[in-house]
Amino acid sequence: MAESSEARQQRGRGGFRDLPIAWKLRGLAGIVCTLLVLIGVVGIVQLSNTQDRLAHLYNSNLHDVRLLGEIATDYKEVRLRLRAVALATTEEENTNSLQTLDASVAALDQVWAEFAPSPQNDVDQQAFVTAWSAYKTLLTEKLRPLAAASRIAEFNKTVSESVTPLSNAINTSLDNLITRDDAAAKASLDESADAYDTARIVLIGLMVAALLLTFTVVQFIIRAVGRPLRDTVTVLTALAQGRLDQRVDVTSRDEVGRMGTALNSALDRLSDTVSTVVESASQLNSASLQISGASQSLSQAATEQAASVEETTASMEQMTAGISQNSENATATEGIATTTAAEAQEGGDAVQRTVAAMKEITSKIGIIDDIAFQTNMLALNATIEAARAGEHGKGFAVVATEVGKLAERSQVAAQEISELAAGSVQTAERAGDLLNTMIPSIIRTSDLVQEIAAASGEQSTGVRQINIAMSQIGKVTEQTASSSEELAATAEQMSAQTAQLTALMDFFHVGGSARASAPRTFDGGSGGARWGATNSPYRAGWDRGGAYNENSAPVMSGAGTQTLDLENKFDRF
CATH class of the missing domain: 1.20.120.30 (Aspartate receptor, ligand-binding domain)
Structure with missing residues (x-):
């Protein structure tokens, strides 16, 4: 070094x-x-x-x-x-x-x-x-x-x-x-x-x-100035060939010297970065394998959840039909209760009028009873007068007797009718009281039926919202399943990219020795590609001497250019 x-x-x-x-x-x-x-x-x-x-x-x-x-x-x-x-x-x-x-x-x-x-x-x-x-x-x-x-x-x-x-x-x-x-x-x-x-x-x-x-x-x-620049160019040429073990011999503190010092620091950082990237690529490869397995499990769970959501949606539709029927029945019952309450009100009024008529009949029967009593008294007086008359009053006595009997029967009948009328009045009053008691209950029943109808409507609305939510849950579940599949594909591509990244890092030499060998090969399934350090497309731009050939460099139009989009999808998921 x-x-x-x-x-x-x-x-x-x-x-x-x-x-x-x-x-x-x-x-x-x-x-x-x-x-x-x-x-x-x-x-x-x-x-x-x-x-x-x-x-x-x-x-x-x-x-x-x-x-x-x-x-x-x-x-x-x-x-x-x-x-x-x-x-x-x-x-x-x-x-x-x-x-x-x-x-x-x-x-x-x-x-x-x-x-x-x-x-x-x-x-x-x-x-x-x-x-x-x-x-x-x-x-x-x-x-x-x-x-x-x-x-x-x-x-x-x-x-x-x-x-x-x-x-x-x-x-x-x-x-x-x-x-x-x-x-x-x-x-x-x-x-x-x-x-x-x-x-x-x-x-x-x-x-x-x-x-x-x-x-x-x-x-x-x-x-x-020129000599340090030539040394810097030599180090940069070595850097272009992937050699990170060269350093600039700094002999001054001018701009060129500071540039050489900065380049040496950058090479030191780059060497550490290359080592870290290789280690991170290996860890990322393992993580991508774990993500792939987890995404497959998530896809299966999402599929099962989608089936459960469909069943729940069917049950909620049946419940919606029942609630709708209950709402219709409650509406019909509300109409009947309202009609019954009106008719009961009219019946109560009729009973009141009947009670009044019965009372009037009772008073009239009392008059008839008085008339029968007076008639009987007149018949008795006629009988007495006929007895006084002797033979001449016998025929009149017979008539007076018959009239007395008729008056007695009329009085008895009037008393019976009076008693019946009095009983009818009591019965009519009882019926009126019962109707007066029934009318608030019928009105309360009508109100309760209205509340039941409103509650049924709210339940129907809630069930519809639940159906909509279940439909959205179904869509989200389908999206989750689709995203999990995309995540699995992303994991496969991540694994491929880590292989490519490691192959790219393999180009650099630190301390005169090549970097680590190729990462583990990832098998993406029947349609997956196998990546390794020996066939990486990133090495196509470098010749055997370590110089970069721009004409033979690959164009990253495949998975390499889609990595950012896939990572964004993974973040959104």
């Missing part, structure tokens, strides 16, 4: 290597910028010197040469105008020529006034000033008066004798001044050329030094 990353980091501490890459690049940029600034400053200084020399060349040499050229031209113009004065034939031409001559002299004086402040050689300048002053004096004092007087012969003689020597002196001084300024300009040009050569050599030297220094610093940074 390689030394720990902490030891490598402690060993790699020191100096420039530990600086962050950004600071290294900033240092390189600072060096380059410093060199660029140095080269720029030198170039600017040299350009400034060249500018000064060029300005001096223009102001002190070329400008003076230009002014001297103008002075020479103006002097030639003065000589031409002087000749024109000598050749004038009329007074008008003479006057015009003199005016033109004066203008040319003034122009030369103006240019000389601009040239005179420049630093010049005093000898040549003094010679020109002396000759030109004498020339102007000669023009003013002699030549102009002679020309104005049209004394041409004397004018020409004076020009030949006096003007020509002065003209030669003026031309000589101008030639000397021009030669001197031309030599000064050439000297300034030579100085500028020398300064250019010096600046070029200095700038080339600085650029070469900057390139060498930059190249040296870049090479140092490349070595400080």
Whole structure:
């Protein structure tokens, strides 16, 4: 096992290597910028010197040469105008020529006034000033008066004798001044050329030094950064081949060094994770076998429960039919009880009226009894009167006797009828009392029958809800059976996935040795597939040398891509 990353980091501490890459690049940029600034400053200084020399060349040499050229031209113009004065034939031409001559002299004086402040050689300048002053004096004092007087012969003689020597002196001084300024300009040009050569050599030297220094610093940074990166690439290549026993040799604490340290830590964690995953895969395989058995038992129990639910549902349907019949009977009974209560009420009213009629009949019978008693008394009086009458009253006595007997029988019959009427009144009153007692009971019976009908309706509703619940229970039971079957299939696929996972983990090597062998083979039944470490499709993407071949890698379009969906179904179950 390689030394720990902490030891490598402690060993790699020191100096420039530990600086962050950004600071290294900033240092390189600072060096380059410093060199660029140095080269720029030198170039600017040299350009400034060249500018000064060029300005001096223009102001002190070329400008003076230009002014001297103008002075020479103006002097030639003065000589031409002087000749024109000598050749004038009329007074008008003479006057015009003199005016033109004066203008040319003034122009030369103006240019000389601009040239005179420049630093010049005093000898040549003094010679020109002396000759030109004498020339102007000669023009003013002699030549102009002679020309104005049209004394041409004397004018020409004076020009030949006096003007020509002065003209030669003026031309000589101008030639000397021009030669001197031309030599000064050439000297300034030579100085500028020398300064250019010096600046070029200095700038080339600085650029070469900057390139060498930059190249040296870049090479140092490349070595400080590139070597750890190559080591990191080597470790990552080994990781791609499944080798987890390689580590980065960390020699710095910059970003690359921290990346190497992080990679070493990740490899350590990955090694532990691979070991844990292999162990977990084995445990998961055992758990999937247990889940498969439990799901099969659950499926069988769900099937039995579904049958029981169907039987219970049939019984509840029969109970529903009975409760519905009871509800209908209770409704019919309620109608009968209501009708009976109404009829009993009417019967009670009829009995009350009968009792009243019986009482009235009894009172009428009492009147008849009184009438029979009075009739009997009248018959007795008639019998007495007939006895008093003797023979003449016998027939009347017989009639009175019969009337008395009839009155007695009427009285007896009236008494019997009165007694019967009194008994009927008592019976009718008893019947009325019984009816009055029966009516609340009948009404109570009607109310109870209504409650029974309502309870039967509620029972019918409850039984219907129970039927619905039993139907839902049946559906849930069927879903449970289906889910248990899916769970069994999921368990089979989980077992297959654990085999694939273990086969995939078998690709990694920790400490130079291969990982554990293939897990237990899972037989999913007649339609199940057997998985092992030797025929795992996950190894199809790796060649014999341990390199990953993307073109030969399998596409996980089967059970591998369905694992998440199956796990979600298992969680929902």
